[in-house]
Each structure stands twice: as structure tokens, then as C-alpha cells.
Amino acid sequence: MGVQKKKVAVIGGGPAGMEAALTTARYGCEVTLITDSHPGDWKMAGTAAWLQAIASLSPYAGIESLSPRRINEAVQDVISRSRVSAAEQLRAAGVAVQHGRACFQSAQILTVAQEQREPMDIHADLIFIANGARPHFPEAMKPDGRQIYSYTTLTDMERLPASVIVVGDGPIGYEAVNLFSRFGAQVDWLVEANGPRCFFDPDIDAWLTGIYRRRKVNIRSGERVKAIHKQDGRVTAIREDGTEQEAEAAFITLGFRPNVDQLNIEAAGLTMNGYGSVDCNPFGQTAIPSIYIAGDAQRTIAGVYSITMARTAALHAVGRSPEPVDVRTIPFAFNDAPEVATVGMTDADATGIHSRVVHYNTERNGKAFLQGETEGFLKLLWNDEGRIVGGTAVGLQAKDIISTVAMMIRFKLGIGDCQLLIGAHPSASEFLVHTLHAIHDQHAGVQS
Ligand SMILES: Cc1cc2nc3c(=O)[nH]c(=O)nc-3n(C[C@H](O)[C@H](O)[C@H](O)COP(=O)(O)OP(=O)(O)OC[C@H]3O[C@@H](n4cnc5c(N)ncnc54)[C@H](O)[C@@H]3O)c2cc1C
Numbered sequence: 001m002g003v004q005k006k007k008v009a010v011i012g013g014g015p016a017g018m019e020a021a022l023t024t025a026r027y028g029c030e031v032t033l034i035t036d037s038h039p040g041d042w043k044m045a046g047t048a049a050w051l052q053a054i055a056s057l058s059p060y061a062g063i064e065s066l067s068p069r070r071i072n073e074a075v076q077d078v079i080s081r082s083r084v085s086a087a088e089q090l091r092a093a094g095v096a097v098q099h100g101r102a103c104f105q106s107a108q109i110l111t112v113a114q115e116q117r118e119p120m121d122i123h124a125d126l127i128f129i130a131n132g133a134r135p136h137f138p139e140a141m142k143p144d145g146r147q148i149y150s151y152t153t154l155t156d157m158e159r160l161p162a163s164v165i166v167v168g169d170g171p172i173g174y175e176a177v178n179l180f181s182r183f184g185a186q187v188d189w190l191v192e193a194n195g196p197r198c199f200f201d202p203d204i205d206a207w208l209t210g211i212y213r214r215r216k217v218n219i220r221s222g223e224r225v226k227a228i229h230k231q232d233g234r235v236t237a238i239r240e241d242g243t244e245q246e247a248e249a250a251f252i253t254l255g256f257r258p259n260v261d262q263l264n265i266e267a268a269g270l271t272m273n274g275y276g277s278v279d280c281n282p283f284g285q286t287a288i289p290s291i292y293i294a295g296d297a298q299r300t301i302a303g304v305y306s307i308t309m310a311r312t313a314a315l316h317a318v319g320r321s322p323e324p325v326d327v328r329t330i331p332f333a334f335n336d337a338p339e340v341a342t343v344g345m346t347d348a349d350a351t352g353i354h355s356r357v358v359h360y361n362t363e364r365n366g367k368a369f370l371q372g373e374t375e376g377f378l379k380l381l382w383n384d385e386g387r388i389v390g391g392t393a394v395g396l397q398a399k400d401i402i403s404t405v406a407m408m409i410r411f412k413l414g415i416g417d418c419q420l421l422i423g424a425h426p427s428a429s430e431f432l433v434h435t436l437h438a439i440h441d442q443h444a445g446v447q448s
Pocket of ligand 1: 011012013014015016017034035036037038041042048100101102103130131132133151172259262263294295296297300301302303304305306333334335
């Protein structure tokens with residue numbers, strides 16, 4: 001008699017659910033992915049996809065000729081192709097897809113509610129909670145897709161507003177301000193007293209706000225916005241202290257809440273924690289050992305964290321011995337034109353930590369000059385032993401540069417080793433190589 005395959009059920013078809021499903025299938029499990037939307041859909045189909053569409057279309061069409069409809073078409077095209085690709089990946093891996101909304105009936109049984117069909121039960125030896133998080137909007141500022149937008153309703157925009165209030169910061173706030181100001185809209189950005197912050201590296205905040213100010217964005221820090229009123233085709237944002245700001249439209253981004261509260265987790269023997277999720281160990285395993293959690297459902301940071309956590313959880317669940325997720329080695333990124341990315345330490349003032357910041361326009365880089373994107377910087381941090389411990393990049397291919405820095409941190413490489421690396425010519429990687437050479441030459445004798 002053959003060995004029984006482990007039955008796995010994954011709730012959610014976002015990046016975390018896809019990763020958990022594909023990894024467990026690769027290790028011989030019989031996997032069902034339950035999703036109430038299309039597998040493979042990313043939340044970033046909002047601002048991030050719009051910025052990428054603009055970056056790819058504007059060199060040909062010119063930004064002034066781009067309408068929301070044209071951008072939407074490009075975004076929808078990307079989404080349809082990514083749906084086909086996700087479905088193909090799941091089919092090739094032998095993962096069954098069940099459309100519907102899952103919730104727990106017990107620790108081993110999920111009930112899936114389906115449109116116009118009877119609910120069905122799915123029994124599983126292992127269950128992955130990967131049902132993401134939803135944006136949070138106070139009652140007094142709900143997006144309507146006509147005057148008040150969020151990343152979920154950008155697709156409803158038919159005309160670019162001449163003036164926009166962006167409420168909230170974080171990566172999505174930065175992307176929204178970038179998007180509207182690139183189109184030439186007058187942007188008033190309402191953030192809290194110590195904002196705007198992307199919550200990754202303060203040097204990113206300083207650089208991006210410098211760019212946005214040059215585009216005449218008004219950055220207005222102050223008390224929280226408590227309501228948005230609509231009247232006569234205008235919107236008015238009202239702060240806690242009663243001050244007001246008026247524009248043609250508003251864009252709201254005020255954080256996320258995990259969707260775990262929709263899963264009836266008590267039936268599985270789990271309890272909700274203060275964050276609105278369930279506690280887990282560093283491998284994503286909950287108090288019920290056969291139930292794992294990953295992605296925004298566990299902690300809303302970024303897609304890259306979701307995927308890393310899901311892979312670790314999947315490997316642990318199938319009996320491998322993965323290393324626990326180390327956020328210091330995860331490259332976080334957002335935005336487009338300019339790209340921004342960061343990994344590891346950012347605090348150059350910490351004891352025993354050294355740093356160097358190099359600006360694109362003062363260093364040799366053929367690719368940057370060819371592409372006309374010479375604005376940006378690279379910051380590298382290393383410790384007393386000469387090991388790379390952090391990096392931040394803004395500008396041309398910042399995401400790729402920082403992914404390489406993440407590998408250096410992960411493999412505990414020193415400047416002495418790293419400066420031996422060679423970047424293709426012309427490429428943005430040469431920028432990293434030149435920076436490493438400069439640090440090495442200046443500090444010869446420091447590195448291991
Ligand atoms: C505008 C925007 C831009 C972003 N840009 C970046 C970026 O540049 N880089 C980056 O790393 N991250 C980015 N992120 C973050 C990233 O998109 C999320 O971290 C990531 O999507 C989380 O993945 P997830 O699989 O955990 O959750 P989700 O992507 O939310 O997927 C969860 C899925 O589960 C489904 N679901 C929910 N409940 C149920 C249920 N009961 N039954 C069945 N299915 C269910 C949902 O419909 C959804 O499809 C961005 C996010 C936004 C909003």
C-alpha cells in the first residue's frame with residue numbers, strides 16, 4: 001500500500017497562499033487552494049501597478065497624453081496575464097483550486113461558502129491561513145470611487161482630478177502622492193505630526209519629500225483627519241483640531257486589518273490576539289500544530305514578507321528544517337520612478353556601525369546616464385568587522401541593487417569579499433560595485 005499523501009488546505013490565493021500551495025505541492029502534498037478571488041491577484045494592482053504602467057507608457061505616449069482609462073487598460077492587461085500565469089502554475093503543480101469563502105468548522109475541517117451552490121466541507125491534515133488583510137476606512141471617509149478614492153477604487157477614476165488631498169502616509173501614501181503629482185495634479189498631503197513616514201528608512205522619507213516638494217506638493221503635517229465631507233463636486237478634509245483642506249478629490253490610505261476575524265477561528269481552538277490575528281511561532285505555526293498562518297493575515301508589512309513567511313511555514317509543515325524568517329535580511333521596496341528599497345540596518349549613528357552615502361549624479365554609471373535617470377543615492381552600512389549590515393537605495397533599479405545587498409547580509413559577507421564582485425556593463429549593479437570599491441579603498445584594513 002502506498003504512503004497516504006498529506007492533505008493541505010490553503011485559505012487565500014494572494015502571494016502568501018500561492019507560495020504555501022506551490023511549496024507544499026512540490027513536497028508531495030495533495031493541495032487545495034481556496035480563494036474568493038482570482039489566485040495570484042496582488043493588492044498592489046492599485047497604486048504600484050499604476051505607477052509601473054505610467055513608467056512603461058510615458059516614454060512612448062508622453063505623460064500628458066495618458067488618461068486614467070489608458071492606464072487602466074494597461075493595468076488590466078497585466079492583471080489578466082498574471083491571472084493566466086497563476087492558474088497555469090497551480091495546474092502544473094497539481095494544486096486544486098476551490099472558489100469560495102472558507103471558514104473553520106473544526107481544526108481539520110473548513111466550510112467553503114460558494115455562490116449559488118451548497119457550502120462544501122474540505123478535510124485537511126494541514127491548514128494554512130493566508131487570507132490577507134483589508135484596508136481600514138473610518139465611517140466618515142469611506143471611498144466612493146467618484147470623489148474619494150483608495151487603492152481599491154482607482155480603477156473607477158474616469159478623469160484625473162486637478163487637485164487631490166492624500167490622507168495618510170506609509171508606502172501607499174508615498175505612491176499615491178507620486179502618482180497624482182506626476183500627472184500635474186495639485187496635491188495636498190495630510191499626514192500626522194511626525195510624518196510623512198514610509199516606516200522603513202528616514203533617508204527615504206527625506207529624499208522623496210524633497211522630490212515631491214519640487215513638484216509643488218504641499219506637505220501638511222498636523223492632527224489626524226477625522227472626516228471628509230463632499231459638497232458641490234468638492235471634498236473637504238476636516239482634522240481633529242477643526243482645520244480644513246479642500247480639493248476636487250481625495251485619496252485615503254489609513255492602514256490594514258487582518259481578515260482573520262472572518263474565519264471563525266474559535267471553532268479550530270484558536271484565539272484572536274490584540275493585533276486581530278493569531279499568535280504563531282517563528283515558522284508560522286499556531287497553537288494548533290497543524291494550522292499555520294502567513295502573510296498579511298499574520299502581520300501586514302509587505303508582499304515580500306508574506307512570501308518569505310509562507311515558504312518558511314510550508315517547509316516547516318512538510319517536515320523540513322527551515323531557518324526562521326529574519327526580517328534583517330528581507331529587502332523591502334515600493335514606488336517607481338524613483339524606485340526605493342532598503343534592507344537591514346538603517347541607523348548609521350548606531351555604535352560600531354559605519355556608513356557611506358553615494359549619489360548617482362556624482363559617480364560613474366553608464367546605465368543611469370543612458371536612461372537619463374541620474375537622481376538617487378545608495379547608502380551602505382557595515383560594522384566594525386567590515387561586514388555589510390544594511391543598505392538603502394533610491395533611483396535606477398534600486399530594488400535589484402538592494403536585493404544583492406540582502407544576499408551580502410544573508411551570507412555575512414565583508415566588504416573585502418563584496419568588492420571583488422563585478423557588475424555587467426552598463427548596469428545599475430556597477431553603481432553598487434563602485435560604491436563597494438570606494439568604501440574598500442578608503443577603509444583598506446578594516447574589512448575581514
Ligand atoms: C497599493 C499597494 C501596493 C503594494 N506594493 C507593494 C510592493 O511594492 N512590494 C511589496 O512587497 N508589497 C507591496 N504591497 C503589499 C502586498 O501587496 C501585500 O503584503 C500582499 O498582497 C499580502 O499577501 P497575502 O497573500 O498575505 O494577502 P492578500 O494579497 O490580501 O491575499 C489574500 C487573499 O485571500 C482572499 N481571501 C480573504 N478571505 C478569504 C476567505 N475567507 N476564503 C477564501 N479566500 C479569502 C482574498 O480575496 C485575497 O485574494 C502593496 C500593497 C498595496 C495595497
